[in-house]
Amino acid sequence: MSTPGTRPRGGEPAREALLTAATTLFLRHGYAATGTDLVAATAAVSKQTLYNQFGDKESLFRAVAGAVTARAQGFAATLPEAFAAAAAPADVEEVLRGIARTYLRTVARPEVLAVRRLVVGEAARFPDVARGYHDAAVVGTLAALGAGLTDLATRGLLPVTDPAQAAEDLAYALLGPVLDRGLFRVEEPLPTPEALDARADRVVRAFLAARHG
């Protein structure tokens, strides 16, 4: 099919194609069950190129994990602005509801769950990767959430004594069951967006009730 030398120079596109192919395959079948032959073939690139670009399979995995981890930081970055949108105490519930909905929808996506499965499953072999992902995706988001709550508190919009604790409580009340179910029950459909929104609303209401506004 492909005549040699057809692919553009510079390695960049080949690297990109390899990364996305490897990501897809690792997420679908796992690290050990995915051969480098298949990765190269899926990327429409020779195996030699794969090894030129990444050195070995382990480095390829780390590169995939790095890309995925970077992507996982996206939600936290949107939080400062979202929290800043609250101007009066009456806005707080709606702002939190929006944040909770987005957060829950972001996490309850098949790819995100597959990433968690992959990273957790390989945590024994790649402890540093698992730690890095957790730092970025979980700890980072909780920190941003805590900062937002602190922001609300200092502006007198919400009484919060321990923002870090409150952020953790809110996050896990929101995500806990959805994540857990999603991790184990691979074949079953995820909750619909409407169901997720309803959950987000309920959790936010309970959260606010607990520190009785």
Add this chain to the structure above:
Amino acid sequence: MSTPGTRPRGGEPAREALLTAATTLFLRHGYAATGTDLVAATAAVSKQTLYNQFGDKESLFRAVAGAVTARAQGFAATLPEAFAAAAAPADVEEVLRGIARTYLRTVARPEVLAVRRLVVGEAARFPDVARGYHDAAVVGTLAALGAGLTDLATRGLLPVTDPAQAAEDLAYALLGPVLDRGLFRVEEPLPTPEALDARADRVVRAFLAARHG
């Protein structure tokens, strides 16, 4: 070393030894990374015996998962009695505290976390195993917890409108962060029992405050 025929007849002890060896190794290194040679050697049994007993590696994995799943049902079985111990409204907090402490200590153990890592990591290859484990360990426990709360409600000891929801809320407020951290951060020490108890107490207090007793 081992003279042939020394091992007792009937295969039972060999099967047991293989199961525990396989469990240990799968939990430590994962399914794919554990060879049947190593399992047999660790069990001090020949590879032939392994294949006589289990047929193939996949069946061995299922057997391990089955044993582990059965063990995971233990906590739920203790719940009816624990809930029954509450006689007056004043007892409720202490009873719940005891349950929460035990639950949290049970889950926050290295073996339990390793099981979750293994099962989740292999969920793509063994969806039925993952579902079975989730049914037994998670859904089953939540059901037992919900039943206990219903029990308290019908005896007028605790106002609960939706026991299943309340059980889920309580469980994930309790376990969420500990589980999450434990799954990803393989190498870091787990919370001390004292820290876990403190968390259990705090969560139970918040749980009761939310339905203001």
Add this chain to the structure above:
DNA sequence: CGCGGCTTGGACTGATCAGTACCCGACTGG
């Protein structure tokens, strides 16, 4: 215009590993 470094397809190696064939020693019934 040609050189060097990139690519490709493909064949190859060496290791690992699931699963099997076979021998030998031990226990059982007689």
Add this chain to the structure above:
DNA sequence: CCAGTCGGGTACTGATCAGTCCAAGCCGCG
């Protein structure tokens, strides 16, 4: 004490797979 058989250990097989090597084509740079 002997014959038959059962089960365990050893050595093997066949497949898979990470990683390498090679011959040849294409491109930009000098």
